[in-house]
Amino acid sequence: MNRKITDKLATGMFGLCAAIIAAILVGLFSYIIINGVSQLSFQFITTKSSAIAAGGGIRDQLFNSFYILFITMLITIPLGVGGGVFMAEYAPNNKVTDFIRTCIEVLSSLPSIVIGMFGLLMFVNLTGWGYTIIGGALALTVFNLPVMVRVTEDAIRSVPKDLKEASLALGVSRWHTVKTVLIPSAIPSIITGAILASGRVFGEAAALLFTAGLTTPRLNFTEWNPFSETSPLNIFRPAETLAVHIWNVNTQGMIPDAEAIANGGSAVLVISVLVFNLAARWLGTMIYKKLTAN
Amino acid sequence: MSIATEAVMKQEVYQVNGMNLWYGQHHALKNINLSIYENEVTAIIGPSGCGKSTFIKTLNLMIQMTPNVKLAGELNYNGSNILKDKVDIVDLRKNIGMVFQKGNPFPQSIFDNVAYGPRVHGTKNKKKLQEIVEKSLKDVALWDEVKDRLHTSALSLSGGQQQRLCIARALATNPDILLMDEPTSALDPISTRKIEELILELKDKYTIVIVTHNMQQAARVSDQTAFFYMGELVECDNTNKMFSNPKDQRTLDYISGKFG
Numbered sequence: 001m002n003r004k005i006t007d008k009l010a011t012g013m014f015g016l017c018a019a020i021i022a023a024i025l026v027g028l029f030s031y032i033i034i035n036g037v038s039q040l041s042f043q044f045i046t047t048k049s050s051a052i053a054a055g056g057g058i059r060d061q062l063f064n065s066f067y068i069l070f071i072t073m074l075i076t077i078p079l080g081v082g083g084g085v086f087m088a089e090y091a092p093n094n095k096v097t098d099f100i101r102t103c104i105e106v107l108s109s110l111p112s113i114v115i116g117m118f119g120l121l122m123f124v125n126l127t128g129w130g131y132t133i134i135g136g137a138l139a140l141t142v143f144n145l146p147v148m149v150r151v152t153e154d155a156i157r158s159v160p161k162d163l164k165e166a167s168l169a170l171g172v173s174r175w176h177t178v179k180t181v182l183i184p185s186a187i188p189s190i191i192t193g194a195i196l197a198s199g200r201v202f203g204e205a206a207a208l209l210f211t212a213g214l215t216t217p218r219l220n221f222t223e224w225n226p227f228s229e230t231s232p233l234n235i236f237r238p239a240e241t242l243a244v245h246i247w248n249v250n251t252q253g254m255i256p257d258a259e260a261i262a263n264g265g266s267a268v269l270v271i272s273v274l275v276f277n278l279a280a281r282w283l284g285t286m287i288y289k290k291l292t293a294n
Numbered sequence: 295m296s297i298a299t300e301a302v303m304k305q306e307v308y309q310v311n312g313m314n315l316w317y318g319q320h321h322a323l324k325n326i327n328l329s330i331y332e333n334e335v336t337a338i339i340g341p342s343g344c345g346k347s348t349f350i351k352t353l354n355l356m357i358q359m360t361p362n363v364k365l366a367g368e369l370n371y372n373g374s375n376i377l378k379d380k381v382d383i384v385d386l387r388k389n390i391g392m393v394f395q396k397g398n399p400f401p402q403s404i405f406d407n408v409a410y411g412p413r414v415h416g417t418k419n420k421k422k423l424q425e426i427v428e429k430s431l432k433d434v435a436l437w438d439e440v441k442d443r444l445h446t447s448a449l450s451l452s453g454g455q456q457q458r459l460c461i462a463r464a465l466a467t468n469p470d471i472l473l474m475d476e477p478t479s480a481l482d483p484i485s486t487r488k489i490e491e492l493i494l495e496l497k498d499k500y501t502i503v504i505v506t507h508n509m510q511q512a513a514r515v516s517d518q519t520a521f522f523y524m525g526e527l528v529e530c531d532n533t534n535k536m537f538s539n540p541k542d543q544r545t546l547d548y549i550s551g552k553f554g
Contacts, residue, residue, distance in 0.1 A: 093361065162398035166460070169356060169394075170411040170467055171387035180410070185401055292401040292447060 029270065036267025039260050045268060049216075049245065054257040058265050060216045063232055064133070064239035065272070068212060069201050071137040071235060076144045077194055081183075083145070084152020084190075089178055108146035112207040115143045119211035131238035136212025140204060144197045151193025155186035184291040191284030198280070199273050205243040213238035214248055242269050305332040307471060307501050308353065313367035313377070315348060317360070322348050324525045325367070330518075335493060335502045337516035337533065339509060341553065344522040346505045350473050353503060354390040355383060388415060391464030391500075392473040396480045397456030399448035399463070404431075404440050407448045407459055411467035430462040434492055454485025461492065465500075472496065474504040478511065490515050509549055513537050521545045 047057025091097040119139030129135055159182050167177040183190075216239055219232045226233040240248065246265045249258040308330035315323035323345050330336050338346040351357040352369060355376065369377045376386065388411075399407050408427040409417075417423055427444070431437040436458045440451070448459055457477060464472060474493075478486040493502060493515045506512050512519050513533060520530040521544075529536060529545045540546045547553060 160398070162394055162396060163400060165356065165359070165394065166398045166400070166463070167410070168359065169354060169387055169392035170414070170464065171384045171389075172411070172414045173384055176414055180414075181400055292403075292449075 032263075032266050032270050036263040036265070039264025040267055044264055049261075050255060052254060054255055056255060056257075056261065058242060058245060058261070058268065060219055060232075061240055061242045061245040061265070062268060062272075063219075064212070064216060065202060065241040065243065065269075067232065068133055068136050068140070068208070068239060068241055069198055071133060072140040072144060072201050073194065073198060075137060075141045076148050076197060079141075080145050080148025080193075080197075081152045081190060083149040085156055085178060085183070087149060087153040088156035089174070089182070104146040104149055108143060108150065110143060112143060112204060115139055116207040116210045118142065119207060123211055129236060131211065131213025131215075132236045133212055133239045134235040136208045136239065136241075137235075139207045139211040140201050143207065144201060147197050147200075148193060151196070152186070152190050155189035155193070156182050158189070159185040184288075187291065188284055188288050191280060191287070195277050195280045195284075198276060202273055202276065203243050203269065205241070205247045208241055208244050209247075212241065212244070214240050214244060216240045242272075304334070306330070307332050307372065309368075309370040311368035311370065313352070313365070313369055315345075315352065315357070315366075316364040318362045322525050323352070326527045328520055328527055328530055330501065330503060332501050333497055333499075334517040335497050335504060335515050337512035337519045338503065338505045338522060339507075339512050339519060339548070340522035341548065342507075345525045346522045347475055349522065350475050350503055350505050353471075353473055354387050354392055355381075356387075356392065388467050389469050390471045390473060391461075391467065391469040393457070393461050393464055393475065393477045395476045397453060397460050399451070399456050399459050401447065401449055403445045404448045404451070404459060405444040408462050408466050410463060415467060426466050430466040431459075433465055433496070434458040434462040435488065436462060452485075454481050454488060457481060457485065457489060458492070461489075465496075469500065471501045471503070474502065476505050476507060479507060486511075509537075521548060523548070 044057045045062055046059050047055075048059055049061060050056030087097070087101065091100070116139060119135060119142070123132070123135035123138050124130060127135070156178075163181050163185065164177060167181045168174070172180075217237050218230060220228075220230040221232055223231045224233060225231050226235065228234060229237070242265055246262050246269070249255065249265075250262045253261070255261065306329050308328070310326050310328045310330075313323060313326045314321070326349065338349060340346045348357060352365065353371075357363055357365070365377050367377065368375045371386070374381070400410065402410075405427055408430050409423045412423060412426050417426065428437060428441075431440065436455060439455060440459075443450075448456065451459060457480075461472070461477075478489050481489065490511065493504065496502060497517075504512075504515065516533045518530065519533045519536045521528045521536070521540075521542075523544055529540060529542045531541070536545065537549060540549060
């Protein structure tokens with residue numbers, strides 16, 4: 001075959017792959033949005049869900065999703081970034097480090113239902129907490145942490161070696177070099193990693209079924225004392241997230257409008273993830289610009 | 295002036311005595327003996343892989359960042375053997391600035407790049423920092439080109455400007471010595487000339503060691519030249535003498551372009 005044709009063919013193949021990916025995404029997206037859009041209303045996202053009657057909303061579930069996401073990231077990001085910096089900069093090049101790296105990879109590929117069962121044993125039964133937000137957040141941390149460590153390690157490693165050398169040659173200590181040169185340069189990748197992890201957390205259902213539970217107590221959104229029983233901020237209360245709720249109404253819901261609720265919930269979920277991604281990306285760019293004077 | 299009196303006047307900054315270096319099993323520097331004098335430019339020349347970059351990296355112990363490096367012998371800096379005596383590596387490198395092959399400014403503003411060293415070493419006063427930055431940038435003749443955009447990214451500068459910025463950054467910690475590892479190998483001829491002029495100006499205040507691939511450059515800027523070949527220091531002498539009348543056949547072959 002003529003090499004010009006081969007070249008064109010290869011270009012076409014890659015273009016086709018990209019087009020298929022884009023088509024799947026757009027198709028899925030429009031399907032979910034079109035199905036759910038009729039359900040979307042201010043009332044839908046601000047009304048409490050109902051167990052029996054039609055016309056319930058998703059207020060508590062939506063709040064729970066964001067709150068669990070927030071708590072999870074609060075634990076995951078510092079631990080993950082710290083671990084990643086250690087793996088990239090401090091860990092010696094030996095068998096132990098390799099073993100740890102393998103463990104991290106295995107951990108991140110565990111099925112989330114298994115993590116859920118582990119969470120049930122660890123954070124629900126062993127601790128005696130019952131179904132709680134913190135239990136759910138810790139279970140999610142278990143399978144998000146490896147991703148965060150991995151992403152941070154790669155990001156730190158991909159900072160050009162010259163920059164590190166330049167800093168060390170100025171008589172700057174290792175920790176200061178990490179703090180002022182390596183981490184700022186790695187921030188965009190770290191933020192991308194955090195976004196990916198957040199997306200998983202936000203849409204996760206299986207790991208939360210047995211840890212954060214399928215119910216939400218009566219919440220009083222004017223009570224902001226985190227130790228109060230009815231406070232939405234209480235981390236020791238059960239919390240059904242949006243993804244869990246969708247699964248729940250679809251499989252065992254007794255409400256007549258289960259399908260509409262599920263469709264509307266899915267649309268909200270997808271839109272939230274999208275908005276969240278865009279916002280985090282924008283934030284990342286802003287931080288990077290501020291740090292680098294670009 | 296006779297050679298004898300000149301030798302007495304010259305102050306030794308580095309005195310290398312029988313220094314050896316191994317990368318794992320590979321013997322990369324073999325029994326190096328060399329003196330580097332204050333306020334002089336010492337050029338290190340030699341073909342690729344001869345150990346010249348390795349040598350310059352031992353002078354501020356940057357070589358210890360490489361895994362599996364073993365050093366032996368004496369490397370005396372201002373009278374103390376920095377291979378044996380316990381030296382504070384942070385203090386040592388504060389006194390020994392280094393400039394690399396490719397300009398490697400931090401992805402920060404021009405000002406922050408130059409102020410980086412002094413800030414880390416404890417200068418917090420804003421006015422003092424501004425003075426240091428201005429002085430360092432003037433020293434490398436970059437001030438006029440960047441004074442109106444000190445707070446824009448250093449990455450917006452041209453390659454030659456970036457390299458001068460890196461020299462300014464190294465000067466900002468007020469070192470005694472400036473190590474330059476092929477500082478012009480990635481630059482165009484005009485930028486190269488600027489750096490060379492700069493080297494000649496800076497040697498009044500600093501002791502400079504420069505590794506170069508370019509023999510003309512060594513001849514133009516240096517007072518003393520050391521020729522490395524296969525990990526050995528073949529010859530080290532006054533630059534004029536070495537280029538006009540080398541003692542060793544290998545030196546003659548190298549500087550006359552028979553191999554490289």
